[in-house]
Amino acid sequence: MRLLAENISVARGGQIFFSGISFSLSSGEALVVSGPNGVGKSTLLRVLAGLLPDAQGAVTLEGGPYESVAEASHYLGHHNGMKPELTVSENLDFWQKFMINEASAQDHRVLGVSDAVAAVGLEGVAHLPFGYLSAGQKRRIAMARLMTAFRPVWILDEPTAALDLASRHMFADLVEDQLEAGGMVIAATHQPLGFEKAQNLVLMPDEDARFSHEDPFADPEAG
Amino acid sequence: MWALFVRDLRLSMRAGGGALIGVLFFLAVVAVIPFGVGPDLKLLSLIGPAILWIGALLAALLGLDRLFQHDREDGSLDIMLMQETPMFLTVLVKCLAHWAGTGLPLIIASPVLGLLMNIKGVAMLAVAATLLVGTPAITFIGAVGAAVSVALPRGGVLVSVLVLPLAVPVLIFGVSAVYGAVEDPAPFTPPFLILCAITLFFSVLGPLAASAALRASAD
Known part of the structure; x- marks a missing residue:
């Protein structure tokens, strides 16, 4: 490509x-x-x-x-694209389901929500509302989004x-x-x-x- | 798409969501009318259906500016615009979720508030039925206003002003269908069907126009 x-x-x-x-x-x-x-x-x-x-x-x-x-493309702008009212896993779960397409469904490197959270080293926060996280943690969760769908x-x-x-x-x-x-x-x-x-x-x-x-x-x- | 519906519905239920605010506003509008008009039960039951409709219309307008603004502020809208899924489908689902979160509670509350206005059983049913088919149209029209003013910091009032003239036909046919159900010479079915037609018409036009406006406003 x-x-x-x-x-x-x-x-x-x-x-x-x-x-x-x-x-x-x-x-x-x-x-x-x-x-x-x-x-x-x-x-x-x-x-x-x-x-x-x-x-x-x-x-x-x-x-x-x-x-x-x-x-x-995955686009990670200045904003993280996550809702502070929803938990981290609810947010990621939504984006995974919303962004799924043919290539994403076939790609074996796509991670599930809990694996994606683990991949950015934040296993303990998946159940917390996104708004409770620190700025750095929020950014890492936004990065976890990149792994929940293939682009x-x-x-x-x-x-x-x-x-x-x-x-x-x-x-x-x-x-x-x-x-x-x-x-x-x-x-x-x-x-x-x-x-x-x-x-x-x-x-x-x-x-x-x-x-x-x-x-x-x-x-x-x-x- | 189902995921989007569930997310938006969940957001409207959570703290700060629009679901309860709309119902409370509806209650406030309808509850003060008997104090203003006076305890004339005949008069109240005569103007009752119209008051319920006006209250529901204003309450439905109340939360419309949130439809896209939060998604734009937190960057979600950018990601939605980039997907393979056509944007008008995304907008349609967002509208339906918004209606289920804010419009449906109004319809459920309307018979209870009808008691305050001394509205009889048949009229109460007619109000609920016309609201059921009429309020989605307000959401679809409102989506256009919300999309046009999405980039403005305080777009809420502007949305109402933009949307209100277009929502007037919905109000007219909604109220006349209710009166058709109660008063004998007036027919119920024709205005009710026109109301259905308005909703169907705007369910196509609204999401199309709103998605075009959202694309143009991306910066």
């Missing part, structure tokens, strides 16, 4: 955020997007996830049964914010597993994520003006 992004441009309120971003990602590859605050990392990820319908450019996934990148592409927006060191290692291992199994991971971050091999995309604001009609330079370099 191959993910192709061609000439992505985003303009909001008549001002161009970034333009002309192109990259391609094959199975087993990771892309780390970095850059200063406000440069459009989250926006780029939302474009890839198909959540910004008025963005320019094309994002396609070649060689899979999926009709769009969105269908083939070849993971789109992660600052996944390790609020995580302690041990959890960051745990997260790096999860990503490594996903890549070894032929998945793709796209992550925006300010912290080194500890991926062994990854492409780096550094977004920089224009030198003169933050939002200009000039292209802010995008510099993909192999790392």
Whole structure:
């Protein structure tokens, strides 16, 4: 499978955020997007996830049964997508049932709810309401969601914010597993994520003006 | 999809959910009418069905802004938009769960509140029956308003204002069906069937429009 992004441009309120971003990602590859605050990392990820319908450019996934990148992706944004009123296992159980599709039903690596909670090292909290957890625990439960259904592409927006060191290692291992199994991971971050091999995309604001009609330079370099 | 229905229903039952608030509001509206109008039993039983319908309409509007807002705030909506499942189906199920959580309790409460308005047995049945087929339409219409105003921080009032004009036909045919059941020359079946038709019409149009609005509002 191959993910192709061609000439992505985003303009909001008549001002161009970034333009002309192109990259391609094959199975087993990771892309780390970095850059200063406000440069459009989250926006780029939302474009890839198909959540910004008025963005320019094309994002396609070649060689899979999926009709769009969105269908083939897990998206972990700034919010965790969990209800504080429901227990951890109720939340995960819902997402597992809601996100099931053919590929997910056949994939043997999909974990049950209790196994997914165990995989992020939080066995003891499954019966608690999600709202009772700490910020780091919430983030880890949100990561457990990624394992309750199979998606070849993971789109992660600052996944390790609020995580302690041990959890960051745990997260790096999860990503490594996903890549070894032929998945793709796209992550925006300010912290080194500890991926062994990854492409780096550094977004920089224009030198003169933050939002200009000039292209802010995008510099993909192999790392 | 069943999982979504169960989740939303569960949320409306839990603390802070809309189920009980709607019924309490309904009770408050209907309970103060006899104090305002006075103890004229004839008058009360005459205006009773209309008051019940207005109370139920307002109570149904009350929780509508929550329909998508919480899901948007906690990121669930993004994930729902990305699935293979068509969004209008997701919206339809959310509407049905919202109705089961907030509309159904109103219908169950309506005969009890009818006692306060001195409504007779047949009229009470007619009110419950018209509410049963009419309140889903309010939810479906409201879904459009809720989807349009989902990005606004205080969309609640706006939803009511957007939705109320469209919900007026539901009120008109609901009340006229009830009067058709009680008063002799007026017919019951035609307005009742039109009410059913309105609900069916909006059960298609509402989720379609709401899902389009939700897609457009994603940012």
